[in-house]
Amino acid sequence: METEVSTVPQHRLLRTEIPGPRSQELQARKRAAVASGVGTTLPVYIEGAGGGILVDVDGNQLIDFGSGIAVTSVGNSAPRVVEAVRDQVGDFTHTCFMVTPYEEYLAVCEALNELTPGTHAKRSALFNSGAEAVENAIKVARHATGRTAVIAFDHAYHGRTNLTMALTAKSMPYKHGFGPFAGEVYRAPMAYPYRWPTGPERCAEEAFAAFVEQVHAQVGETNVAAVIVEPIQGEGGFIVPAPGFLPKVADWCRQHGIVFIADEIQSGFCRTGDWFASEHEGIVPDLVTTAKGMAGGLPLAAVTGRAELMDAVHGGGLGGTYGGNPVACAAALAAIETMRAEDLNGAAKRIEAVMLPRLRDLAVSYDVIGDVRGRGAMLAVELVQGGGSTQPNPALTARISAACHREGLVTLTAGTFGNVLRFLPPLVIGEDLLNEGLDIIEAALAAHA
Known part of the structure; x- marks a missing residue:
C-alpha cells in the first residue's frame, strides 16, 4: 500500500509537548498579526510534510488524518506535482487566461470533461476556490434556465461567500452575524439515515417525498433553476444519503428541467474510491463543482457540465483574474497523473478496508459512538451521549480530538451539532500509520468516553 511518495520519514515522533515551544511562539505572533476570525484547529506550525506525516x-x-481538509490527497509535495510546478514557474507564472491564454488551462478542462460522470459533451471553466466554483455553477444554472430559485439541503456546506453561506446550513461559525444573505435559496430535508425519525430503512423514500412536497408547495418546480447537493456531505458530518435518495432527486430534476449540481469539492478525485462520489449510485450530474484534492495543494477549482448549459452563458460572463492560474493547472495535471499511476481509487478502498472495521469494532465497545459512516478515505464517527440516547455529544468530541492532537495525530471535527470526528488521510498513507492513528483514537476513547 505504501509508495515512495516523500523523503519525509514515515513515522510518528514527539520531541516536545504538542504544541511545542517554537509553535507557541509563532502562535503568539499569529494573535498579534492575523485577524482573530481566522481560527486554527491545531496550532502546530508545519515546516515539512510528505506521505502521511506532517513535520512541525x-x-x-504528526500522523495526518486531515490532508488539509481533503486537499493533499496525493500526499504533500508529491514528486510529480513538485516537478510540474517547478517547471511551470520557470516558464511563466501568470498572464490571465482571459487576456492571453495558455495550453495548461485547456489540458485541465479536457481532463475534467473526461473524468467527470457521463459521456455527454461537456465544457469546463476554472476558478480559485470551492466557493467560487459553487457561485459560478449557480450562475450557469440560472442563466441557462431563466429561473432563479435554488434548493439546498439540511446539513449542507457550500462555502463562505455570501451566496454560498446562504446555501450552507450551519450557523456557527459560518453564517453567524454575516447576513443578510443572497435570496431565492430554499432548504430541503436531507436523507440522514442515522437521524431519520422512522429509521434508516424508510429514510430514502420518506426524505424524497418530503423534498418533492416541500419544493412543490413552497417554491414551485417551474421556478427552480438548480438543486445542489454534496453526494457525501462534508462539514455537515460526512452524512452519506440513504441509498436511492440522490438518484430519485436527480431523476426528478430531469423531469422538471432543473439543473442537478453535484458539489464534489470534498468528495471528488478518488477520495471515496471512485473519481467522484456520484459514481457510486450511477448519478450523472448536469454540473459538477470541484476543488480541494484536484491540484495537490495549490488553489484551483472548476465547474464542469453539459455543453449546452455551460455554453448558454454569454462571452465574458464567466472568469476571474486568477482563475486557472498556470502553476495551479500544472499541479492539477500532475496530481491527476499521480492518481492514475498510483491507483489512488484503489488506495482509498484499501484505507476503508483498514479503518472501517476497526471503527465499527470501537462502536461495539463504546456506546457513545452512535454511527460509523463514510466511503473510501472519507470516514467518520458520530458521538452521542450514549446509554441509549442519540443526543449529540460535542463536548466529548472536542475532548477526544484534543487527546489525539496531544499524541501527534491530526484529526478534524465536523457536523451540524459539532459531534463528528472525520477522517481524511492522504491516499498515499501507509497502513502502519493508519493503524497507529486508530490506536491513538482508541486510547482517547478509553480515556475520555
Whole structure:
C-alpha cells in the first residue's frame, strides 16, 4: 500500500509537548498579526510534510488524518506535482487566461470533461476556490434556465461567500452575524439515515417525498433553476444519503428541467474510491463543482457540465483574474497523473478496508459512538451521549480530538451539532500509520468516553 511518495520519514515522533515551544511562539505572533476570525484547529506550525506525516517547527512528526481538509490527497509535495510546478514557474507564472491564454488551462478542462460522470459533451471553466466554483455553477444554472430559485439541503456546506453561506446550513461559525444573505435559496430535508425519525430503512423514500412536497408547495418546480447537493456531505458530518435518495432527486430534476449540481469539492478525485462520489449510485450530474484534492495543494477549482448549459452563458460572463492560474493547472495535471499511476481509487478502498472495521469494532465497545459512516478515505464517527440516547455529544468530541492532537495525530471535527470526528488521510498513507492513528483514537476513547 505504501509508495515512495516523500523523503519525509514515515513515522510518528514527539520531541516536545504538542504544541511545542517554537509553535507557541509563532502562535503568539499569529494573535498579534492575523485577524482573530481566522481560527486554527491545531496550532502546530508545519515546516515539512510528505506521505502521511506532517513535520512541525519543533521537530515533531504528526500522523495526518486531515490532508488539509481533503486537499493533499496525493500526499504533500508529491514528486510529480513538485516537478510540474517547478517547471511551470520557470516558464511563466501568470498572464490571465482571459487576456492571453495558455495550453495548461485547456489540458485541465479536457481532463475534467473526461473524468467527470457521463459521456455527454461537456465544457469546463476554472476558478480559485470551492466557493467560487459553487457561485459560478449557480450562475450557469440560472442563466441557462431563466429561473432563479435554488434548493439546498439540511446539513449542507457550500462555502463562505455570501451566496454560498446562504446555501450552507450551519450557523456557527459560518453564517453567524454575516447576513443578510443572497435570496431565492430554499432548504430541503436531507436523507440522514442515522437521524431519520422512522429509521434508516424508510429514510430514502420518506426524505424524497418530503423534498418533492416541500419544493412543490413552497417554491414551485417551474421556478427552480438548480438543486445542489454534496453526494457525501462534508462539514455537515460526512452524512452519506440513504441509498436511492440522490438518484430519485436527480431523476426528478430531469423531469422538471432543473439543473442537478453535484458539489464534489470534498468528495471528488478518488477520495471515496471512485473519481467522484456520484459514481457510486450511477448519478450523472448536469454540473459538477470541484476543488480541494484536484491540484495537490495549490488553489484551483472548476465547474464542469453539459455543453449546452455551460455554453448558454454569454462571452465574458464567466472568469476571474486568477482563475486557472498556470502553476495551479500544472499541479492539477500532475496530481491527476499521480492518481492514475498510483491507483489512488484503489488506495482509498484499501484505507476503508483498514479503518472501517476497526471503527465499527470501537462502536461495539463504546456506546457513545452512535454511527460509523463514510466511503473510501472519507470516514467518520458520530458521538452521542450514549446509554441509549442519540443526543449529540460535542463536548466529548472536542475532548477526544484534543487527546489525539496531544499524541501527534491530526484529526478534524465536523457536523451540524459539532459531534463528528472525520477522517481524511492522504491516499498515499501507509497502513502502519493508519493503524497507529486508530490506536491513538482508541486510547482517547478509553480515556475520555
